[in-house]
Amino acid sequence: DQQVKQNSPSLSVQEGRISILNCDYTNSMFDYFLWYKKYPAEGPTFLISISSIKDKNEDGRFTVFLNKSAKHLSLHIVPSQPGDSAVYFCAASGEAGGTSYGKLTFGQGTILTVHP
Amino acid sequence: DTEVTQTPKHLVMGMTNKKSLKCEQHMGHRAMYWYKQKAKKPPELMFVYSYEKLSINESVPSRFSPECPNSSLLNLHLHALQPEDSALYLCASSQRGGLHNEQFFGPGTRLTVL
Numbered sequence: 001d002q003q004v005k006q007n008s009p010s011l012s013v014q015e016g017r018i019s020i021l022n023c024d025y026t027n028s029m030f031d032y033f034l035w036y037k038k039y040p041a042e043g044p045t046f047l048i049s050i051s052s053i054k055d056k057n058e059d060g061r062f063t064v065f066l067n068k069s070a071k072h073l074s075l076h077i078v079p080s081q082p083g084d085s086a087v088y089f090c091a092a093s094g095e096a097g098g099t100s101y102g103k104l105t106f107g108q109g110t111i112l113t114v115h116p
Numbered sequence: 117d118t119e120v121t122q123t124p125k126h127l128v129m130g131m132t133n134k135k136s137l138k139c140e141q142h143m144g145h146r147a148m149y150w151y152k153q154k155a156k157k158p159p160e161l162m163f164v165y166s167y168e169k170l171s172i173n174e175s176v177p178s179r180f181s182p183e184c185p186n187s188s189l190l191n192l193h194l195h196a197l198q199p200e201d202s203a204l205y206l207c208a209s210s211q212r213g214g215l216h217n218e219q220f221f222g223p224g225t226r227l228t229v230l
Binding site: 032034036041042043044045046049051089093103104106107108109 | 208220
């Protein structure tokens with residue numbers, strides 16, 4: 001049972017345009033969400049997070065939107081740059097499954113390619 | 117110092133070998149984690165240490181044995197592994213355990229079991 005889903009395996013965007021990466025979750029006990037970026041042969045790098053008490057969080061070019069009723073979050077990158085090309089994982093934490101303490105559940109990842 | 121370091125970067129071992137993976141952070145974080153990541157899959161949590169005590173073991177086989185000697189160090193001892201254990205092993209740390217803490221990852225150890 002995949003509790004965090006990223007349905008688009010890949011996304012291709014032109015430099016300067018907006019990249020929108022989507023993530024859906026099924027467990028309503030999740031209440032904290034994070035986005036990570038991962039380059040090949042490196043560990044995931046934390047980008048931005050959002051608590052369920054908010055519906056938007058912004059940090060520079062990155063904005064995360066949360067729609068709790070739809071159990072959906074998205075990451076917007078504006079403007080997109082070639083250096084943003086990487087795999088993006090969304091992750092969720094909360095008292096899902098009774099193990100709350102420090103457990104992140106990751107989506108499958110979306111490969112973003114930004115073309116010059 | 118804002119990074120998590122892991123050694124070695126690559127490790128090849130036979131099924132009868134004993135080896136250890138090491139992780140270190142100097143950010144004053146009090147929670148540390150081991151994850152396993154197979155190719156084209158998301159990271160999967162193995163263990164969580166909070167304040168040097170094991171708080172989560174995600175039903176990991178006993179051939180993987182974690183150890184947290186102090187708040188900055190985390191080891192993963194490996195013994196009698198199987199070829200299917202070949203994966204990228206990621207260490208992470210966060211300011212403390214609990215729900216709302218960003219986890220910061222190291223670069224990983226690429227493990228190959230022959």
